[in-house]
Amino acid sequence: MEDFSLRHDARQPAGGARKMAIVGVVASGNLEVLVERVVPERECLVEIRTTAEGFGAVWNAVVADFVDRYSPGGLKFSINDGGARPDTVSLRLAQAVRLMEVEQ
Amino acid sequence: MTLDEILASMFPAGHDVKNDEGVVYGSGSLRSGGLALVVGVADRLPLGVDDAIILSAHVLRSIARDSGPILVVVDSDSQRMSKRDELLGLNEFLAHLGKCLIYADSHGRPTIGLLYGHTAAGAFLSTALATRVLVGLPGATPVVMDLPSMSKVTKLSLEVLEEKAKSTPVFAPGLENLAQTGAVHVIWDAGVPLVDQLETLLASLPDIDDGRGLLGKQRGGRPKAYEIAERVRGLGLQSR
């Protein structure tokens, strides 16, 4: 297992008012993303635990693109990863942001 | 200890317990008076539909007819693994046996499991683990699942599993490991007449409430189960 934590500045706060959401499951090639509105609204924090070791550079690139595209300010993402592919990671992150925008 | 030795040591005043090809039933005279129903599995029998239905019949008949504690003696294999048993709904037969024992326990017939040999998986759940108090005898070898099957399911090699089994009580087979989780309440001393230990137990039977979670916490084998269950129970009560 490998753990790391990525902190980014965000252009603007994420939409919606929901406090917490969760998407995905931990399975081979899949991941769960728990998202909570708990960090300052111009920041974004992504904490990752993954079974696939040695992919730090890819995680960095995926998360940087994600923050650039969605500007998820104020959100903390906690990821349990079962070795998902980068496209799956991007998809789950996007799904998590969208869930936070849905009225509860 | 063999089943005969155990029964002799536990019921010096006599018993009529029969072992019918691994299916055990009968009764024993307690030193403190009255009879105990004895049911169980011996000779490492794999517990299948045909055996479970006999045992549950004995328990049900005794509930309607007798009084006194119920002793469940166990030296079984796993559940019987066969097409026929599954075809006929083995899960119902094993659950039914477990239900009968649990029902009896809460209706004046306290249940005591006596694990003196092997047991595993579904056979374990429907017999020894369905009692109020589970007693282990030294030399008992319970396993939840055998390592080759475990290897197939977890896709970890047998060697890795054997290595981990040495250091990891929560998954490793064995009486001591199970005792740590709270599954086995007490391990008797084979050097002391069992009748003494049985009478001591009967004289101070634990409360009917399932205390295995707290036991596992106190013994360190299950660090979280008790508290999680209590928290959920508390939240559930608030939803009333």
Next chain:
Amino acid sequence: MATWQLEREARDARVQAGSAVAKGKIVEARDATRLLEAIVRPGDRVCLEGDNQKQADLLSAALLSVDVAKVNNLHMVQSGVVLPEHLDVFERGVAKKLDFAYSGPQSARIATMLFGGKIELGAVHTYLELFARYFIDLTPNVALVAAVSADRDGNLYTGPNTEDTPTVVEATAFKDGVVVAQVNQIVDKVPRVDIPADRVHFIVEADKRFFVEPLFTRDPAAITEGQILTAMLAIKGIYGPYGVQRLNHGIGFSTAAIELLLPTYGEKLGLKGKVATHFALNPHPALIPAIESGWVKQIHSFGSEVGMENYIRARSDIYFTGADGSLRSNRAYCQTAGLYACDMFIGSTLQIDLQGNSSTVTTSRIAGFGGAPNMGADARGRRHPSEPWLKAGQEADPDGHVLLRRGRKLVVQIGETFGDKNVPLFVEKLDALELAEKLNLDLAPVMIYGDDVTHIVTEEGIANLLLCRSSDEREQAIRGIAGYTDVGRGRDLGQVQRLRERGVIRRPEDLGINPLDADRSILAARSIKDIVHWSGGLYEPPSKFRNW
């Protein structure tokens, strides 16, 4: 006086030798090895059928058991190396040299044996190419084929899996070779004559039915959101704009996803009747919902598919069927159809390099090519116009003379940037090159050459290589849709942005597709059972695909 009929005499001598173990043309199964010892000579070219689906398994076992003193050093010329016995004959010394096209389940072992020098490799072909060589320089001396039934004269009924048989028999029988057929049963009258009796010399009644692999069944339950996204991109970004009506699909999950999105997503885009009407395609179960929804007009097939028999029979408007009602497939004709009469091939691969060359060869697997190089190549001899063909030609050469400009076949590679076990689809250098260097091959086993590929589709978008004007642009277009692979992360951001502005690269958002819409709920069928329902109970999937 010169003798001009030596081969015929030799053939007659072989047949006569074989007749010693036959009653008329009929040979008992237990005598099959003796028959082969009588009719096969050392060094013969032998076609042991050997298709990608059906297998003359009894005859392969018989060939494996021959006395190596009598039969040895054979040159196997067969399209499919599928059964373990197909390679065991090399281990035993029965055979020495191999020319083939496809090796699916034996791909790892064939690689090992090639590296170990156990097999002398002629070449890896595409089907049509190997069939062509049957008539020029790889004509079999002996063909060992499989059929469903035979009559006592030797007329053969192949059933739905006709596949390679007519081609193999034609090349063998008409050039003085010997044809042996294993059949599931001998009957008084065959349901239809697929191979006339005068081309068949011996018949062996097998004790069990010949093996057929259900190779084209993709369980919709295994289709991922990523595959659905690539399928949506392909439908909206290629099928629609080019108006592709005549096409071939590969066998991967992405194209299965396309088949299952036609009646839902395709319908929503208003494409019904405008695209995907005529196929050169095996009877894919995944296409049933589109057929039942009225999308598909006609399908010609290379082979059949286990479980599809009754459905095909009941849908003769769609499929080619014989007088008996069952499917008539033919690999050679269907490959020809794919080459000349289809405007698009779309399929997946294991590796794509920076120029778009693709290969399914890895250093540990030689899977062969099957039909992909043929489907996935421009037919230089093509002369008839069609809208997609002309439009692709125009994109490739906008300044050319309208009346002299060649059209282009659309050759689309579709896949996710990372495949199984996170192995990247895009590489700097193909494993095929490494293999060619290691084995001293004259030619690297490239499945589809980059200059034939017109589009690459991944979850990151579509690269239209027709619009690239230099090899540098081509490389950046490919890097631009290679996602987070090393190749993708090596892209030039500025150049990729410019390619995107020109429409060379189109991202999902450029096509109005939200990746979050790529949900399994839009598949017309999400399980094999759903497909059975679509078929009205006519499709009968093999047990291994069931969960009921």
Next chain:
Amino acid sequence: MSTTSMQAAIAPAALTSWYEASARTRVRLLLDPESFMEFVGPEKREVSPHLKVFDLPEQFDDGILVGHGSLGGSSVLIAAQEGSFMGGAFGEVHGAKLTGLLRAARDIGSMPVLILFDTGGVRLQEANAGELAIAEIMRAVIEARSAGAKVIGLIGGRAGCYGGGGLIAGCCSALAVSEQGRIAVSGPEVIETNRGVEEFDSRDRALVWRTMGGKHRRLLGAADAFVDDTIQAFRDAALVLLEQVGGFELSTLTNEQVRLEARLRDFGSCADAVDIWTAEGVADAGAVPALPVNQFIAVADHVRRISHDTR
């Protein structure tokens, strides 16, 4: 971002496959809208304390969600296993959540419990804790039922309901199962490993479903209701079963004894499910696996009525 695109979120229960849905989607669409309140949810991060020993990833809810909600306007307690996480297996935390929920039901005495099974049985990496958790759950189910709570099991997920899960299911007041749902103790691979492929060919999926699948369990009387593979169908079945099922007393057990003895007597020598169905009087038993849901329900209702006081 478009707002029409969240299919999974807006798809009504009638269109969503139970088999494919996650545990969270099942719960959300099974209960009355917006009524679910989770206990010890993923944000509490009460993960398994044991998986790290095996270098395995944890899930924030340990593969089960438990909580409270309403069904048809009435309060229910609910638990749902996530079959995709470690096969929905029972570990220490996973099991303790269900134990706690059932004890709450016992203490309340009148509030029903829905258990959405999706499990391969004990989580082997924490086998002792998992096995004991199942034993505690079985006891807790009986205690809850004895106190007057109805416990309904719903089975139709990818992992089926195997091992100890099958025993817990056998303790419930009633079960609803779909065609995809499988209920058994030993899994197909385990039987094959221990007894050989001649005893059971785990890759013969038609055999697996014929022996352990929803249709067989319904025809055997092992499940009370057979439903289509939609969340709506499970919801409807749960509402009906909550109306129908009775309490738990000695007569329930003696009735069950009679029911199971009769099964052994009538079908004990049958070699295959098809023989059982034929013996029960199904006209064309071989056609049962292919029957559409409604036709199957008609056949099942004809040959085997379910009485709700025998389990």
